Amino acid sequence: MSLLHTCTLRPQDPPPPGMTARGLVTVYHPKQNSPSLPLLLFPVFPVNPDLGAAVGIPVGLVLDACCILGNNRRGELQLLDMPHQRVADEYSDPDRLLSPGRYLFVVVTEERHPVYDYSVCSSFDYWVPPAVIPLRWKGQEPARAPDLPYFSPSDGGEVILEDDACIVTGATSCLESSHIVPATAVQWCRRNRTLLYAYGGDPLKDIKSARNVVTLRSDLDSKHMDSGLFVFAPFAGRIVPIFLKPTAGDLAYNFHMKEVGFPDRILRGYLFVRFAWDIFKFHAPGLAAAAWAQQMLPHQGPLLNLKRSSSGRDQQEGASKKAKTSGDGRGSHTDEAALLAVYEAVDENLQKQPYLTGGDAELGFHVGFSSTKRLEFEYRRAHPEVSAVGSTQFWEDAENKWDDWTT
Template structure:
């Protein structure tokens, strides 16, 4: 008999039965190839009901993200019938093989095999848009300079969002600060109405220190909606003892958090946890994949900020940088630093679709006063017209693109000697 410890009467204490991973996985394959190619492998943990599997909507969300935000349905492999969950309140997908079919019917739909290749949707899926997932409330109230973000987050939250522990707290960025180039390229400031970037309060919450770098930043768990709550979803079996206690446990996400940031972290963790599977998919001949964009023109903004994040006493304000941030720093430095310095910077940062998004956001500014965080970010009524004017000018004067190391800077970018 399994036992742990000794009771007060000298008798062995029975081991507590916890949730654990099964030896089987939920494996999702792409039906556009023969045989179908594995595109996702998700660990089947024990749900509160005692059933081993993965929440159905977590699997659907993961498939949608990898399929470049194309909604679809799941079928058991070799079946022509979509899986129906109409009469199930909290459906769990059992271990086994499944195929993901996009609603448009395209068989060889392209796959995003990395986070950089993925672009966030304009809005989070409807089942992610409820108060438990964050509401980005009172953004002006939660404005704070980057120098005291960590202190502010720990003061506001007071405890680990997941465990409730009050010691060893660490500020955790949902979208890692190291992804600033991706943030800028994907126009996350417009999608989240937060022009301060990822190092800001709507993107930060407090977690126990050991759950940050060694945990969430390795893709071992993410947050997602389940049964009307925001819950922790474990994606790998590495932290088995953690998963036993916290898999599918509800957590209070602070109201200041924007749900898009939670959704992006879900995607980021998914790509991290399934990297081997997706890398193998990309290596297979004739696989149709989404190409990664060149983020090097945006890397200089991040490096400029890193040089300036030192306080008057010479202390590094980013000393709590997570493992995810450090890994991305090394990758960025190795792959794109030379190109960002020597190659001409991209003048076409904005396109007319982006401007339409900016105009929609700006329309609110004509009906109210600027909030403090908007003033700090350099927003003003009419900024989209200025951007449109710049883009029109560039199209009429293509010779501007011949200027090396120059580009049109955006209002909320950090000062950079290369911006004009």
């Protein structure tokens, strides 16, 4: 009897599918003087490429990033190619997907007044965390979390893995521990210890404890997480990884915006700090340009003239002059094609949502609205004499000073 067995080679598995970004979400500061350097830049991946799902990035993530750079001031997103056309604000559904396009972030006061000339925070080192983080970032955690054991991988000892598997991929081999709040942020934590204490822990103790580490597969560990490859953020009531670099490839294909088993021991306030650190370091290419714009001399003026006219008639007369001087009969609508592309992308996403939110309706978004916009643009081109429609004009009573019509 022969003890030898025939062995056949196992065929090599096909390479995992990759996924490429389908566009960019770029956000500008109204006073920024460098159109090639947006304040924020996010590559956008399909949520589920196999099912042809909508392409976009959560509105809440973009607004939170803008708020952080704007020194924790809330605001709204407007279309860059159509100033004052609001796309989303703090009352919008944070889980609605923002389509690829160019946007402005405008700070809004408590009285709902827009602020275009606002300052930005130029570095994470100078950023002061808010005492209260947005509600959707909060987890079900006690007011004061219990102490957890400390460890220090830099001591040369065995690295403690707090989780049995990678929290993103579920892998049980090639695992490493990764910090949420970067270990290099100790001095920053010390300066902001009082504010961070309100998050439920003590950052100077927690930064080297199990309260600040998660277990990841080696190709997602701190070296890659610290390169801005992805961020952890809330979406639909869960924590998901959102890949924000075009090089994400097969990782984005398999894990982009998929729910992860994020451990309860990690304070959500620390996760918000980590998000801010990533935004400052990797996703704000025009931050320096926007900060410099605040120091511009008055005669230089802003790149984007976004002052609201004192009346609708001013806007109408100005647009009329542009229409008369335009050689192609389109007036000031030279960016119609780019704007219509944004509308069509928004419309496509609306068709794939299970329902429309009140925020969508308030902004005039409904299934099929891009077709109406296309007809509007075509009509304006064919009838330049009516292409100067400005904002709605209100009748003002000389005695009672009414600001609007009443019924």
